[in-house]
Amino acid sequence: MRSEDIIRPENLVYKKTPLMTDNILSYCPGCGHGTAHRIIMETIDEMGLQENTIGVCPVGCSVLAYDFMNIDMQQAAHGRAPALATGIKRTWPHRLVFTYQGDGDLAAIGTNETIHACNRGENFTIIFINNGIYGMTGGQMAPTTLVGMKTSTSPYGRDVHRMGFPLKITELVAQLPGTWFVTRQAVHTPATVRKAKKAIRTAFEAQRDNKGGTTFIEIVSNCNSGWKMRPVESNKWMEENMFPFYPLGDIKVEGKLVK
Amino acid sequence: MGELRLMKGNEAIGEAAIRAGVDGYFGYPITPQSEIIEYLMAEKPHERTGMVVLQAESEVASINMVYGAAATGKKAMTTSSSPGVSLMMEGLSYCAGAEIPCVVVNVVRGGPGLGTIQPSQADYFQATKGGGHGDYRLIVLAPASVQEMSDFVKLAFHLAFKYRNPVMILSDGVIGQMMEKVELFEPIPRWTEEEITRLSPWATTGKTKNRERNIITSLDLDPARHEKHNIKLQEKYAKIVENEVLCEKINCDDAEYLIVAYGCSARIAQKTLDLARAKGIKLGLLRAITLWPFPTKPIQELLGHIKGILTCELSAGQMVEDVRLAVGNNIPVKHYGRMGGMLFTPDEILHVLEQKIIGG
Ligand SMILES: Cc1ncc(C[n+]2csc(CCOP(=O)(O)OP(=O)(O)O)c2C)c(N)n1
Ligand code: SF4
Numbered sequence: 001m002r003s004e005d006i007i008r009p010e011n012l013v014y015k016k017t018p019l020m021t022d023n024i025l026s027y028c029p030g031c032g033h034g035t036a037h038r039i040i041m042e043t044i045d046e047m048g049l050q051e052n053t054i055g056v057c058p059v060g061c062s063v064l065a066y067d068f069m070n071i072d073m074q075q076a077a078h079g080r081a082p083a084l085a086t087g088i089k090r091t092w093p094h095r096l097v098f099t100y101q102g103d104g105d106l107a108a109i110g111t112n113e114t115i116h117a118c119n120r121g122e123n124f125t126i127i128f129i130n131n132g133i134y135g136m137t138g139g140q141m142a143p144t145t146l147v148g149m150k151t152s153t154s155p156y157g158r159d160v161h162r163m164g165f166p167l168k169i170t171e172l173v174a175q176l177p178g179t180w181f182v183t184r185q186a187v188h189t190p191a192t193v194r195k196a197k198k199a200i201r202t203a204f205e206a207q208r209d210n211k212g213g214t215t216f217i218e219i220v221s222n223c224n225s226g227w228k229m230r231p232v233e234s235n236k237w238m239e240e241n242m243f244p245f246y247p248l249g250d251i252k253v254e255g256k257l258v259k
Numbered sequence: 260m261g262e263l264r265l266m267k268g269n270e271a272i273g274e275a276a277i278r279a280g281v282d283g284y285f286g287y288p289i290t291p292q293s294e295i296i297e298y299l300m301a302e303k304p305h306e307r308t309g310m311v312v313l314q315a316e317s318e319v320a321s322i323n324m325v326y327g328a329a330a331t332g333k334k335a336m337t338t339s340s341s342p343g344v345s346l347m348m349e350g351l352s353y354c355a356g357a358e359i360p361c362v363v364v365n366v367v368r369g370g371p372g373l374g375t376i377q378p379s380q381a382d383y384f385q386a387t388k389g390g391g392h393g394d395y396r397l398i399v400l401a402p403a404s405v406q407e408m409s410d411f412v413k414l415a416f417h418l419a420f421k422y423r424n425p426v427m428i429l430s431d432g433v434i435g436q437m438m439e440k441v442e443l444f445e446p447i448p449r450w451t452e453e454e455i456t457r458l459s460p461w462a463t464t465g466k467t468k469n470r471e472r473n474i475i476t477s478l479d480l481d482p483a484r485h486e487k488h489n490i491k492l493q494e495k496y497a498k499i500v501e502n503e504v505l506c507e508k509i510n511c512d513d514a515e516y517l518i519v520a521y522g523c524s525a526r527i528a529q530k531t532l533d534l535a536r537a538k539g540i541k542l543g544l545l546r547a548i549t550l551w552p553f554p555t556k557p558i559q560e561l562l563g564h565i566k567g568i569l570t571c572e573l574s575a576g577q578m579v580e581d582v583r584l585a586v587g588n589n590i591p592v593k594h595y596g597r598m599g600g601m602l603f604t605p606d607e608i609l610h611v612l613e614q615k616i617i618g619g
Contacts, residue, residue: 051465054331066474072463074330075476077353080323083315087327087335088463090311091283095465113323116316 019045023067030231032221033061035187036100036129037068039197043204044071044096053096054088056081058110060102061135079110082117085124096207097124103144104134107169111143114173118214121178125203125215128170131223132242139226143167146245151226166245170218174251180213181206182252186220188235192248199250213255220246261442268408268435272338272364272428273298275412276310280447282333283311285324289340290376291432292366296338308449318343322350322363329354329361330475332455332462334416338364340432341382342373345390351425352391355492356477358461360419362412363397364428366435369600377600378432380522383577386429387551394489396496398426398503399550401521405439413444420458422499429550431573433523433602505548506557510536514543516616517561518608519582520571521547528571530605531612538609540617550578555585567591567616571608574598591616 005011019041027033044053050071057065059078066073076084081099089097106114106128114126133151134140141151141158144166148157158166174182181203185196196219203215220242224234251259266274273295276284284304286296296314304310315321321337328335339347344365354361365386369379384390386399398418400411408430415426456464466472479485507525510532511517520528525546535542545561547554558568567590570579576594583592593615597603 051467053465054463056327063478066472066476070466070472072466072473073475074327074463075357075474075478076326077323077349080319080326080350083320083323084327084330086313086315086320087283087285087324087329088331090313090324091328091333091335092331092464112316113320116320 017042017045019050019070021068021070025068026064027061028225030222030224030234032131032187032219033129035193036127036196036219036221037065039187039193040098040100040127040200041069043197043200047201047204047208049096049204049208052094053098054092056084056088056097056099058099058101058105059136060105062100062102062129063136065100079105079108080113081105082110082113082122082126086117086120086122089122089124093123096204098127099124100127101129102135103128103130103132104142107143107167111169114169115176118173118216119176119178121213123207123210123213125207125217127200128216128218129221130218130246131221131226133223133226135223135226139223139228143169146241168246170216171251173216174257178214179216179252180211180255181215183216183250184218184220184246184248186238186248188222188238211254218246220248261444263440263442265438266405266441267294267438268405268430269294269366270298271405271408271441272412273302274443275409276336277302277304277308278444278446279413279416280308280334280449281310281336282449283313283324283328283335284337285313285315285321285335286337287315287318287321287339287343289343291368291378291435292338292340292364295364308446310449318346319349322347325361326350326354326359329359330357330463332459332464334450336362336364338366340366340368341370341379344382344385348385348391351397352393352395353477354425355391355395355397356393357475358423359425359475360423361425362415362419362428363425364430367429367431369598375600376432378523378573378602379598379600380431380524380572381574381577381598382429383550383572383574386427387553395492396499396551398422398424398499400426400428401548401550402428402430402434403522403525403546404434405437405441408434409441409443413447418503422495424495429522431522500552503549504552504554504556506554507546507548508557509544509546511543511545511561513541513564514561515541515564515566516543516612517565517568518542518544518571518612519547519558519568519578520544521550521578524571524573527603527605528608531608534605534609535612542612547578553581553585555581558582558585562586562589565590568593569608569612569616570594571603572596573602591619593619
């Protein structure tokens with residue numbers, strides 16, 4: 001069989017979603033951001049919601065997400081995405097609205113906006129990429145940085161006496177009565193990608209059907225550049241070090257804590 | 260004739276917001292303007308027009324809620340007072356950079372810091388010269404009556420959408436708190452979805468098949484493109500300077516001396532005109548209505564017969580710098596101000612005029 005035959009539409013089992021543009025991703029090769037983008041866009045496409053979606057990307061490596069996502073998007077100031085999303089969703093209640101935020105963005109400068117949007121039960125979806133570090137600015141310590149983890153501003157490892165403890169913001173928002181679905185996923189293997197995509201679908205459906213609460217998906221991801229590791233090595237490190245502290249799985253389902 | 264009511268300045272803002280067809284109000288309480296959100300909540304605008312009113316968790320959040328809603332082509336506004344407006348400066352810089360039409364009301368109180376809850380005009384620099392980062396401008400309107408608190412909400416939205424720019428109504432604790440007769444304008448219906456997509460084709464309303472995706476951003480990492488964007492903004496600001504200056508000239512035709520003032524100071528100074536004329540002093544008043552663009556030309560047009568200018572502001576002297584820029588070194592320009600919530604009286608102004616300008 002010639003390759004031309006294989007790529008005939010009827011033979012294709014997988015293709016790029018038209019909801020991703022052809023622009024070259026600005027993420028480092030091996031980084032989880034690209035995969036996370038793809039499954040969000042695939043889900044919107046499969047749900048037929050392209051015309052109905054408004055995305056918000058704030059500051060961090062994902063600041064240029066609008067270059068890759070073929071939907072209407074707004075770029076927000078560092079940490080403020082949940083406030084923008086509140087403004088959008090409150091005035092366009094029938095649009096699908098999501099934010100796409102890093103851990104520095106969501107759990108440091110934007111803690112206030114995150115907690116209050118979730119506590120009001122704003123009916124939008126927060127997608128939270130937790131790589132335990134500030135990627136974009138060159139690998140500084142984040143609130144989610146693990147104890148002992150070396151970063152450019154914790155060069156001898158995070159020391160809790162001077163730098164405080166890692167913040168499990170996802171467990172925190174799950175406690176709030178305003179959240180409806182809170183889950184922690186990953187995107188580094190085919191199996192985790194499938195689960196993460198299912199979680200996104202659950203969240204978007206809940207939002208569309210107005211189930212009554214914020215939907216929140218943490219994706220534990222790698223930052224091979226910030227962690228100063230090769231991609232494969234970074235995923236292994238993530239499994240061994242991040243997952244024990246940030247265990248994968250649902251935390252709140254249909255408004256009820258399950259963990 | 261529209262409906263007449265006796266209202267507080269702050270309430271007039273609230274009523275005007277509903278009548279202007281605002282889709283979303285996002286605010287946080289702070290004296291001396293909390294009556295605005297209180298009025299809005301009590302009026303149930305969600306029942307009257309479908310307008311959303313939300314008490315945000317902070318001013319940082321409220322201006323960003325405005326940013327989000329306004330970027331979708333909706334009419335969105337917030338109101339606050341000085342310390343709260345300081346927190347909004349980040350959001351305003353983003354709105355200016357992304358060319359978002361929105362309205363912010365600052366009912367100014369005394370500063371710096373927590374200062375006082377009493378009236379002041381010490382936020383002039385912040386409103387007209389920046390406050391947030393970058394080369395940007397806000398259109399700044401200064402009401403001097405409860406009537407204008409109402410009218411300027413409508414005007415502010417008109418200008419905001421005409422230029423895709425944030426507009427600030429720079430009021431003060433006196434105008435916000437005092438009660439006066441106000442003639443309310445006829446309600447304007449909120450825009451329909453069809454109207455929004457027609458009037459604001461740039462807005463993020465959801466990408467339809469027949470258009471490219473809309474992106475609202477203030478970011479451009481390409482220096483040449485980013486410079487181009489900034490030049491475009493400056494060209495827009497030049498157009499606003501050319502077309503949108505507003506001021507009121509009272510007894511200026513034969514005036515030999517001039518007071519320049521705005522907001523509550525202009526209200527007080529108006530009385531000084533009578534006191535001066537009774538003494539045979541030909542005194543006129545130029546009341547700035549737009550603080551940016553500043554009424555530079557209208558002041559210059561009077562220079563043929565004016566021998567000296569006194570600016571009266573409730574600050575250490577902020578607008579006086581713009582008057583000096585307009586006038587140059589040709590005639591004396593002096594400032595008289597009170598701070599911390601203290602007001603001046605018409606007599607006091609006349610006394611200072613006689614001392615500093617006429618005798619000086
Ligand atoms: C007000 C403000 N403070 C600081 C910055 C600089 N800054 C840009 S990205 C970033 C950290 C982003 O980290 P994270 O949200 O974890 O995203 P990542 O880059 O890791 O994907 C910081 C501090 C900024 N842009 N704005
Ligand atoms: S710096 Fe880290 S988070 Fe950012 S693109 Fe590179 S690997 Fe990904």
